[in-house]
Amino acid sequence: MYYRILRFDALWDTTQWITPAYVALDSKGLIAAVSTTPAYDQPAERIAGFALPGYHNAHSHAFQYAMAGLAEHLPTHALEDDFWTWREAMYRLALTVSPDAMEDIAAMLYAQMAACGYTSVAEFHYLHHDTNGHPYDNKAEMGQRLIAAASRAGIKITLIPTFYQRGGFGKPAQPQQRRFVSASVEDFFDLLESSRTAVSSADHARLGVAVHSLRAATTEDTRTIFSQADPTLIRHIHAAEQQKEVDDCLAHLGERPVAWLLRHLPLDARYHLIHATHILDDEARALAQSGAHVVLCPSTEGNLGDGFFPLRTFMEAGGRWSIGTDSHIGIDLCEELRWMDYVQRLRRQKRNRLCIHADQDSGQIALQHAIQNGRAANGHTAPPFAIGQPLDAVVYDAHHPLLAAAPSERRLSTIVYASDACARLGTLVNGQWIVHHRQHRHQDALRTAFLRTLRSLQA
Ligand SMILES: [Zn+2]
The missing domain is CATH 3.20.20.140 (Metal-dependent hydrolases)
Structure with a gap:
């Protein structure tokens, strides 16, 4: 048994698309397995998105x-x-x-x-x-x-x-x-x-x-x-x-x-x-x-x-x-x-x-x-999504109209040339959503501290 399994519609590891992609994690958010088929009969958390390395x-x-x-x-x-x-x-x-x-x-x-x-x-x-x-x-x-x-x-x-x-x-x-x-x-x-x-x-x-x-x-x-x-x-x-x-x-x-x-x-x-x-x-x-x-x-x-x-x-x-x-x-x-x-x-x-x-x-x-x-x-030598590496990923919304329509071989160019912030579903670090639906998990506290600081600098 794995700690968690995430299922993405697809995952790009910088050389190929893995479709769909089941990513098994340990308790620290490190990758234990990546495959196109589910491991064991363990339920997977389904994410309607395309994952790229963070x-x-x-x-x-x-x-x-x-x-x-x-x-x-x-x-x-x-x-x-x-x-x-x-x-x-x-x-x-x-x-x-x-x-x-x-x-x-x-x-x-x-x-x-x-x-x-x-x-x-x-x-x-x-x-x-x-x-x-x-x-x-x-x-x-x-x-x-x-x-x-x-x-x-x-x-x-x-x-x-x-x-x-x-x-x-x-x-x-x-x-x-x-x-x-x-x-x-x-x-x-x-x-x-x-x-x-x-x-x-x-x-x-x-x-x-x-x-x-x-x-x-x-x-x-x-x-x-x-x-x-x-x-x-x-x-x-x-x-x-x-x-x-x-x-x-x-x-x-x-x-x-x-x-x-x-x-x-x-x-x-x-x-x-x-x-x-x-x-x-x-x-x-x-x-x-x-x-x-x-x-x-x-x-x-x-x-x-x-x-x-x-x-x-x-x-x-x-x-x-x-x-x-x-x-x-x-x-x-x-x-x-x-x-x-x-x-x-x-x-x-x-x-x-x-x-x-x-x-x-x-x-x-x-x-x-x-x-x-x-x-x-950044001094990171391991390839992205390698076994034992943390699951750090940016996830694009599989329901975005252009991304949903693009064939997989044109998906990356659709992301680079034809997408904006609306196309991002969120960002995972160590397997956890840091940003989900454009909202950072500590947005309000960070924003309050930032505004207080900027006002004092501007004064
Ligand atoms: Zn510089």
Whole structure:
């Protein structure tokens, strides 16, 4: 006998549809069996839905959710706006966020992510210190709050403490960056160890390591951190998001950022480069061949006016990418995927640009990259729905008219290109509904705390 058996109309494990799908669980929500036929004569809980592996968000700065939608007007007397002016507003926000506020903002954000089908988030975390720039008594205080927020929201977190020290190439950190800055590499490794302790006492948390970017650290420190950090940790770094960053890097280091990373770091599948927007075709191909992944953040990159990533060149060379929601101006994975694909279509005036070979399906390719590589970016190595793994899934409504009508071989593209929030039945984590019928199980409490926090920040 199993603890529970769930029966889905179908389940997609990123390689095939299992129709119908009986998923047997143990008491912890771990998968004991997956089959098309019922096990024993045990009754199954019937779910009229199509289950996909829970989405893994590959890049988040949770506190920035507090300003989503609030920076979409031109500042007084300004005639234009760009990434760098947005960044000043983000710094002002960062100086106001207390540990309590961080937890309330992140818990609401993560619950909204769960409503979009995410069951794990990679939190690229650099808001380490108090408002004076001094370490908290517990060096990992803010990371601990992010872990607590994920617990309140019911999702999993990969905490990625991030080294940050410089205010630009060859420039000291600015006063408004003081909460991000580690005094030294040794101090950062202390913070990383405190973060490891925080993570190890939480079942839903794991650890990664990051350097913010080549503009926020010296090349020597960047190399030291990645060479001395635990080799099993996933490694993240922002790269080449803005043309100015590439120009400054060329002037200061004599190389473009991604070219520098390719030449000076042992890039492999543990490395996840965030954005990599402004890269040459040769860099895109070399990056693909290195095995390193790219994390694309289409709604944030569009919102900030970053530029265009050469996706087709990267994919033709076998490059792997995942999706992050970064500033959280958008958090719906399918919206991210549509943005990413439609930019490619608009630029070339062609369709189905994700398909490298004939008879491929855009939705399938998009979801395979987002899910499989999103898992890698979160440090999850087991394949989805494997025996012994937790049942973490996003479930689409089998009664939705387009999903009910779509043949199974077109169902994934119907999900990606033609569905919205109404098509989602809910999200399961460890076999439990965290979100059901668009309602998070702790929605009211999370919302109340979030609104209280936002009002005090805005005051
Ligand atoms: Zn970022």
